[in-house]
Amino acid sequence: MEEAGEALVPMQAGEADQAEARPKRGTGRRLHGAIAQKLGSAIVSGRYAPGDRLEGEVAFSETLNVSRSAYREAVQVLVAKGLVESRTKAGTRVLPRNRWNLLDPDVLAWAFTGEPHIDFIRDLFELRQIVEPAAASLAAQRRDRDDLAVMKTALAAMRKYSLATETGRAADRDFHNALLQATRNEAVVALSASIGAAVSWTTQFKQRARALPRNPIPDHVRVYDAIAAGNAGAAAEAMRTLVDLALEDTRSAMQA
Amino acid sequence: MEEAGEALVPMQAGEADQAEARPKRGTGRRLHGAIAQKLGSAIVSGRYAPGDRLEGEVAFSETLNVSRSAYREAVQVLVAKGLVESRTKAGTRVLPRNRWNLLDPDVLAWAFTGEPHIDFIRDLFELRQIVEPAAASLAAQRRDRDDLAVMKTALAAMRKYSLATETGRAADRDFHNALLQATRNEAVVALSASIGAAVSWTTQFKQRARALPRNPIPDHVRVYDAIAAGNAGAAAEAMRTLVDLALEDTRSAMQA
């Protein structure tokens, strides 16, 4: 139902006093993309509750100082990701969480623009614990020489720069991407794009809280060795412990 | 209450033969949604190859007999799903497959509007074989009385009507949905919601090819019993065989 009165004011998280509401588009970004990000992160982070009605298009686009067209295109993006639903006269309303495309890369990114709920991170790691060992198993059976080469270089880069540097984290992503590529399974790879992004965010969290309490390189090496040897069971097991430790680190980091 | 009904009309179910005619929107469907579906399925089914450039907005929207605004909103949907990318002056180009959000429900649906590649189905079932046994295991550990009740009624409905009827298939979906809900993991639920939709399409394929070669009820019962008993290992194993058989059936049906 409709809450009376103060119901749903646009956020315009007022750092500026005056009408600086216009979402300036960052590097090369399109305007409607910026609006979509702004609205999307606002929804995912809970500033709009499921069932809430957004302000009307005309009014909202006015307060944002953008044209209705740009605003509408942004809303279409949110509709495409299952965050909101628009019906004539009823307005645009936030859908319940179970309709959201949580594995959409953008939605995941938006979820990590703010402090994500600990439960959600738990769910994500649980999915990782399901998918990644199985992926490692598949990779062990199907990898070719090129896959191993890419993983090896990524591993070397991880050793050289630690996970504290951005280049080091990029190498970590490369390692996991190469592993998933070796599964020869498009669906699994697509999942990785989502989970991988989330994982990189949680890695940043870990770093932010304190120094990494444990050197993750040996775990990665064990995974690599098992895949190189074509030992599917060992690869799965090694990956399982790797994810376990990552979860443990993240959890302790977030409690602090 | 929310009319869940996406039983909404499949537009232009008949012939798409007519040159490039205006995409008539089925009851309640928005125009840009229809365009997005048309373009999306064309891309996913391969009628546009990755790297191809779409016709310019003005020209294309003219041949479709729609306004540029509607066309643009449709394109934004495709952008949101990673299918295309638009850049000034360069035009709108189809992205490589690894950029697509394959687990997006709409993308999956579009993939099954035409004859999907057998490899893709294989990938999908492989992912199912990874996720669903693990989900059953989680469900066995976390289900409560309500979950079991819902699953039990769904099971009864499946027994009453077979999978040959739509109500029977709906009961099948209910069963799997209840199972996933019992995992208490939003990410797993979201993933399986996508895959589940695709699976229901393959089920229809099976039915179309020939009568279901095997009674699937006992397999479901085994899964239910294991979950009810809280036996995680048995639940995973039962689900594994269930998915295995489903894959086998689908494969033999598609070879015919």
Next chain:
DNA sequence: CCTCTCCTTTTTGTCGGACATATTCCTGTT
């Protein structure tokens, strides 16, 4: 007083045209 029907009003949906912006690509210069 309640219910049903009809109409008003609100909000999204679609349209058309205009201008802005950013590249690409061609052209002309050095």
Next chain:
DNA sequence: AACAGGAATATGTCCGACAAAAAGGAGAGG
């Protein structure tokens, strides 16, 4: 031939208007 600069072109944004659908209220009838 290399480079710089301008014209062409496609997307990006803005504006204003009307169409369509549906929620909510008004009025007739029970």
